[in-house]
Amino acid sequence: MLSCPEPSLPARPDPWTALRAHTPARIALGRAGGSLPTAARLDFLLAHARARDAVQAILDAEALGRDLGAAGIAHARAATGATDRATYLARPDLGRRFAQDSRDALAARHGDWANCDLAVIVSDGLSAPAAQRHAVPTLQPLLARLTAAGWRVAPVLLVPFARVKLQDELGTLLRCRLSLVLLGERPGLGAPDSLGAYLTFGPGAGRTDADRNCLSNIRPEGLPPTAAAARLADLLLAAARLGRSGTGLKEDTALAGDTVLSLPAP
Amino acid sequence: MARWSLAVGARRHSFHDLRELLAKATPPRSGDVLAGLAAASAEERVAAQACLADVPLALFLSEPLIPPETDEVSRLILAQHDPAAFRPVAGLTVGQLREWLLRYETDDATLAALAPGLTPEMAAAVAKLMANQDLILVARKRRVVTRFRSTVGLPGRLSFRLQPNHPTDDPTGITAALVDGLLYGCGDAVLGINPATDNVGAVQNLLSLLDRVITRYGIPTQSCVLAHVTTQLEALRRGAPVDLVFQSIAGTEAANRSFGVNLSLLAEARAAALALGRGGSQVMYFETGQGSALSADAHHGVDQQTCEARAYAVARAFEPFLVNSVVGFIGPEYLRDGREIIRAGLEDHFCGKLLGLPMGVDVCHTNHAEADQDDMDTLLTLLGVAGCNYFMGVPGADDVMLGYQSTSFHDAQYLRQVLGLRPAPEFEAWLERMGLARDGRLLPVAPDHALLP
Numbered sequence: 128m129l130s131c132p133e134p135s136l137p138a139r140p141d142p143w144t145a146l147r148a149h150t151p152a153r154i155a156l157g158r159a160g161g162s163l164p165t166a167a168r169l170d171f172l173l174a175h176a177r178a179r180d181a182v183q184a185i186l187d188a189e190a191l192g193r194d195l196g197a198a199g200i201a202h203a204r205a206a207t208g209a210t211d212r213a214t215y216l217a218r219p220d221l222g223r224r225f226a227q228d229s230r231d232a233l234a235a236r237h238g239d240w241a242n243c244d245l246a247v248i249v250s251d252g253l254s255a256p257a258a259q260r261h262a263v264p265t266l267q268p269l270l271a272r273l274t275a276a277g278w279r280v281a282p283v284l285l286v287p288f289a290r291v292k293l294q295d296e297l298g299t300l301l302r303c304r305l306s307l308v309l310l311g312e313r314p315g316l317g318a319p320d321s322l323g324a325y326l327t328f329g330p331g332a333g334r335t336d337a338d339r340n341c342l343s344n345i346r347p348e349g350l351p352p353t354a355a356a357a358r359l360a361d362l363l364l365a366a367a368r369l370g371r372s373g374t375g376l377k378e379d380t381a382l383a384g385d386t387v388l389s390l391p392a393p
Numbered sequence: 394m395a396r397w398s399l400a401v402g403a404r405r406h407s408f409h410d411l412r413e414l415l416a417k418a419t420p421p422r423s424g425d426v427l428a429g430l431a432a433a434s435a436e437e438r439v440a441a442q443a444c445l446a447d448v449p450l451a452l453f454l455s456e457p458l459i460p461p462e463t464d465e466v467s468r469l470i471l472a473q474h475d476p477a478a479f480r481p482v483a484g485l486t487v488g489q490l491r492e493w494l495l496r497y498e499t500d501d502a503t504l505a506a507l508a509p510g511l512t513p514e515m516a517a518a519v520a521k522l523m524a525n526q527d528l529i530l531v532a533r534k535r536r537v538v539t540r541f542r543s544t545v546g547l548p549g550r551l552s553f554r555l556q557p558n559h560p561t562d563d564p565t566g567i568t569a570a571l572v573d574g575l576l577y578g579c580g581d582a583v584l585g586i587n588p589a590t591d592n593v594g595a596v597q598n599l600l601s602l603l604d605r606v607i608t609r610y611g612i613p614t615q616s617c618v619l620a621h622v623t624t625q626l627e628a629l630r631r632g633a634p635v636d637l638v639f640q641s642i643a644g645t646e647a648a649n650r651s652f653g654v655n656l657s658l659l660a661e662a663r664a665a666a667l668a669l670g671r672g673g674s675q676v677m678y679f680e681t682g683q684g685s686a687l688s689a690d691a692h693h694g695v696d697q698q699t700c701e702a703r704a705y706a707v708a709r710a711f712e713p714f715l716v717n718s719v720v721g722f723i724g725p726e727y728l729r730d731g732r733e734i735i736r737a738g739l740e741d742h743f744c745g746k747l748l749g750l751p752m753g754v755d756v757c758h759t760n761h762a763e764a765d766q767d768d769m770d771t772l773l774t775l776l777g778v779a780g781c782n783y784f785m786g787v788p789g790a791d792d793v794m795l796g797y798q799s800t801s802f803h804d805a806q807y808l809r810q811v812l813g814l815r816p817a818p819e820f821e822a823w824l825e826r827m828g829l830a831r832d833g834r835l836l837p838v839a840p841d842h843a844l845l846p
Binding site (some may be wrong): 146151162350 | 759790805807810
């Protein structure tokens with residue numbers, strides 16, 4: 128019987144696959160010549176397909192409202208000028224402003240709403256799954272700690288198709304000291320459900336990204352929601368104490384300050 | 394009253410000022426539509442291009458697009474302008490400048506001499522009249538060479554930034570990606586980390602990590618942690634080993650303010666890095682990208698490609714080692730799809746080179762844009778042909794911290810193979826010394842290689 132020699136395989140594995148344990152990055156992929164092996168290429172295509180699907184996903188606002196209610200968090204609904212996904216992607220200006228009826232309703236609010244310490248927006252942004260899964264686990268410990276510190280927090284506004292700057296208009300309408308927005312970040316290949324948090328002291332029309340502090344990649348595999356809540360509380364309390372946020376508020380002043388300025392905000 | 398108008402058949406297209414003319418002459422992109430500046434029809438766009446072709450270059454000097462009284466970038470542009478360098482083209486129109494650039498006689502030396510005589514607005518204007526092949530041909534003539542520990546931009550060379558980002562800045566995770574990139578022959582432009590956390594302590598730790606890797610293995614390259622410039626400055630003051638100082642910049646004073654910077658802060662940062670004496674005089678690394686001024690509501694009615702070219706005036710004031718447009722990062726509201734990203738990438742590289750910058754490009758896209766990795770392959774190849782100084786090397790093209798797709802270590806192997814390009818000479822010698830590459834090919838890596846744990 129003829130022996131059949133093992134044909135030499137055309138792709139060469141990398142002898143450092145053990146390093147993969149230390150990073151979610153696509154390392155030690157191997158190579159065919161200098162190019163990507165077929166399996167690694169197919170992995171990438173699948174991840175890209177999933178991220179594309181996450182961008183198109185629709186927020187289930189009813190379900191998110193029920194989750195907020197179950198967590199004992201007062202909330203209400205509002206709308207921006209963007210009414211569908213395609214418009215939201217093409218017209219960021221519409222996501223930065225409330226729809227007229229929402230604006231009128233907010234301007235007429237008194238009692239629990241006006242002159243509070245903090246106003247909060249939750250939105251799908253660029254990833255509905257991010258808001259759906261991680262907004263409540265982040266808000267619950269955060270609001271508990273702020274309330275314990277004596278803060279008055281307005282009911283959380285659930286606003287589909289919002290951009291970061293919507294927090295400035297909310298701050299103006301409610302005359303609050305600080306505003307915070309939690310919204311889905313642009314989905315990465317391995318992270319279709321990252322939540323981002325942006326906070327602003329003295330929110331208003333003239334504020335820019337340099338006036339905000341940001342925590343990103345909030346999800347169990349990245350910055351877990353409870354850890355994010357603790358750092359957001361530190362930042363908010365420091366911002367209130369110092370009377371500023373953004374580039375003027377760093378680690379040393381907040382214990383855990385983050386600003387992401389090389390990135391355009393969603 | 395219309396300054397320019399053109400009859401096309403039964404219709405007359407009119408343009409009232411330079412800003413309007415430039416914006417409407419721009420090849421289509423979503424950001425100009427968003428800003429309400431774009432041509433209303435394809436015919437109006439070509440009419441604007443025809444009018445723009447007849448505009449004398451000198452008009453850009455007498456009619457600033459954004460008043461210098463209210464914008465320090467406009468003041469910088471006027472202060473930078475060198476009339477002697479401008480003289481060879483001073484009598485030309487925008488359309489004639491295109492032809493002058495395309496002449497056989499216009500070579501690297503001619504273009505180098507011209508650069509101080511051109512304003513960003515002139516560069517942007519001529520780009521609007523150029524075909525993609527024109528943008529490639531002229532940019533390819535121009536080599537802008539910079540030096541730190543490696544030499545980037547030489548003819549026949551192509552460099553890569555090694556971008557070993559990690560979602561939580563975990564040092565072991567970053568080191569794993571660093572090792573992966575080095576073993577794949579990347580990192581000759583810079584070892585550059587985008588930190589997840591912009592705070593001084595974290596930046597200090599990352600800078601120390603990169604410095605230890607560079608020193609231990611004798612790698613002829615330089616490091617950078619792309620935090621906000623104020624964070625890097627504070628880390629530097631506390632003794633961190635800063636090679637290159639990074640900052641994102643834009644083309645208007647107000648847009649730079651939204652980034653938390655101005656010209657004097659950049660000058661302060663450069664002076665601090667120079668005082669460390671770790672390299673030569675080129676110690677700055679800038680990133681830019683079309684759409685940032687509009688995103689900050691700071692574009693003054695100027696189209697996004699012209700705003701981008703103005704950012705290059707800011708960059709060249711500080712003699713940078715590296716400059717790259719992050720061309721597809723900003724999202725589909727500014728560059729809608731692969732086609733717009735490709736066009737913008739070619740424009741940015743061309744304008745940067747024309748203005749004398751050591752241009753690289755982060756060829757990239759996000760998951761909410763109508764683009765995919767095949768579009769990136771196309772732009773990467775075109776820019777390789779155009780003589781781009783460097784690209785990004787991200788493991789598997791997937792940046793797990795920033796959440797976007799760029800170019801990979803494997804892409805470096807691809808482009809160097811198809812175009813016969815080699816890494817920076819010092820780095821190439823290091824790769825050979827380490828037994829990692831020879832004659833443009835990667836060598837098999839032994840499991841006990843010095844770079845492996």
